[in-house]
Amino acid sequence: MSSLDELRETRIGKLKRLEKLGRNPYPVESKRDVSLADAVVDFEKLSKKKILHLAGRVMAIRAQGGLVFFNITDGTATFQALLKKDDVDEKIFNDFMETVDVGDFVGVAGTLFVTKRGEKTLAVSVWTMLAKSLRPLPEKWHGLTDEEERFRRRYLDILFNPDIKATIEKRAKFFSAIRTYLEKNGFMTVDTPVLENAAGGAEARPFLTHYNAYDTDVYLRISLELALKRLLVAGFPKIYEMGRVFRNEGADAEHLQDYTLVEFYEAYSDYEHGMKFVEDMYKYVAKETFGTLQFKIRGFEIDLGKKWETIDFVKLIKEKTGIDILSASEKDIEKKLRDLKVEYDKKGFNTNRGIDTLWKYCRRQIGGPAFLVGVPVMLEPLAKKSEKNPAVVERFQVILAGSEMGKGFSELNDPLDQRARFEEQAKLRAAGDEEAQMMDEEFVEAMEYGMPPAFGFGFSERLFSFLADLPARESQIFPFMRSKE
Incomplete structure (x- = not known):
């Protein structure tokens, strides 16, 4: 079994753990009072609320003993949340530690405060799983140069x-x-x-x-x-x-x-x-x-x-190639393309296609x-x-x-x-x-x-x-x- 398969199985195990705990891993309801961008902009006003509901995808988790800092993003901004073991029911804290991974979507509720480092933060009192992710987000995606891999997983x-x-x-x-x-x-x-x-x-x-x-x-x-x-x-x-x-x-x-x-x-x-x-x-x-x-x-x-600028089609081609397309034959045009070493499609070639190819050769120089x-x-x-x-x-x-x-x-x-x-x-x-x-x-x-x-x-x-x-x-x-x- 590959490491990705193992990680996926681990996450499926956490999903089953959520279900056993009575937490729906994909609930219908998603409570959110404001976007994360609004939480940043209106922080002072929202700090007066007794309880504020936010939601987003978990992008980072940093556990420090009885403290868990985690960042969530909702497409408008990123916001820090703090789950403190001493301030919440032990079950709420343990459930989070046992089941939440980076990539999951969660709803959090609590009060706003500013940390000693000046970080706007939500002190979480309650959290809800909104969507359990089964595949881990790649750690080294940023800077990936493999175009096919990027386009195939464009999300x-x-x-x-x-x-x-x-x-x-x-x-x-x-x-x-x-x-x-x-x-x-x-x-x-x-x-x-x-x-x-x-x-x-x-x-x-x-x-x-x-x-x-x-x-x-x-x-x-x-x-x-x-x-x-x-x-x-x-x-x-x-x-x-x-x-x-x-x-x-x-x-x-x-x-x-x-x-x-x-x-x-x-x-x-x-x-x-x-x-x-x-x-x-x-x-x-x-x-x-x-x-x-x-x-x-x-x-x-x-x-x-x-x-x-206004440019005349016939005059431009004559100026750049020396050929008058209004009087030139199909053979004249094809010869000119060969002389200029311009690639062209020989299948179905005719005067129209030849003139169009000459034009495309000339237009590259027009800013x-x-x-x-x-x-x-x-x-x-x-x-x-x-x-x-x-x-x-x-x-x-x-x-x-x-x-x-x-x-x-x-x-x-x-x-x-x-x-x-x-x-x-x-x-x-x-x-x-x-x-x-x-x-x-x-x-x-x-x-x-x-x-x-x-x-x-x-x-x-x-x-x-x-x-x-x-x-x-x-x-x-x-x-x-x-x-x-």
Whole structure:
């Protein structure tokens, strides 16, 4: 039997001892007057109470003869408690010593006082087991560098690592700030289906599953876009959704397969208005979440408060690589990638994939904040063509620290043009491009009833991980892990 198994058996023995003593190791009732943080802040006022109930997880026990000092934490603060053998019934003291371990959740009641060392403390008169832990908390978790071990037991990672806990709290602030900004500007939140007959709205490989009730294969959504645009047809002028999307692609420091996406749409607007709106929103969210507009991200010094640069897609690629993507052939682009020694996926390779790979090569040098504009029509099947230059679309992307941090455009609302672009995408898909978009007949049909001109924008939790300067998996609460079996 391993030492962990032995420790677990010892704790199970203590659990049985609790039951024999008439103490429920997992009671329903949990009495608590204030959080531990409030106990610290309102100590003077609470010291006047004859009896104060606190609760938390035991994180340390220090026995000194007839004195037992122990620390409890409840997620808001840590507080010291003292059980003194001479001041309580002997059974209360002995039961504690025989059954309580570090990791257990306990309720304690007593009076507040300050020790000779100036430590705010609760003198315990009564204690209650709230949840008996059967596995010992690891003694050397803090500083553990094994990423797989940390992610697999993320709850312990959070418990022992204040930085991870702070990241999760900031993540909550981040999404809260987004909701606040959008709703203050008149946007209504909606929920749309996760399972779809056609996975559209983005260029990505979807997850496939089977719908037993309808005996049909369906896709997990890769975007929120097409469902939200149908709500524009339905007459909602300002809508947004914050939800999970799923893309069955590779994982790296920037990309996840299961993550939170935010998309919003405003009728009777365009991408010119959208750029100003997004810039203001990013500044608001950054300030609310991190308290600053200045960041160090992936080696770049970023100031969201400075003037945002505008970069032309076609001109940038020509400047960095010497190739004009509007006139270059597929062979020209592939040769340029080889000359630049840029890795690319040869399976399903086409002009679109080649241009996208060239762009990703060029963008690494852009610190930002910047707006990328002037994207060729063939790369964006859902955006309106520019009236000034029909070869490109009215689309922009936010660039920070060499990466894309959101995309918006004047939404295409011509159903005939939309169908033609979907058909071109279908040809690419049939030729082996698994990221090309699928034909969505239901969406085109909805558009034929009339969709107002609109601006739309989408961005993911990647923005948070970049502003926090963390790998994508580190900024998620529970990153996906392969089963050990």
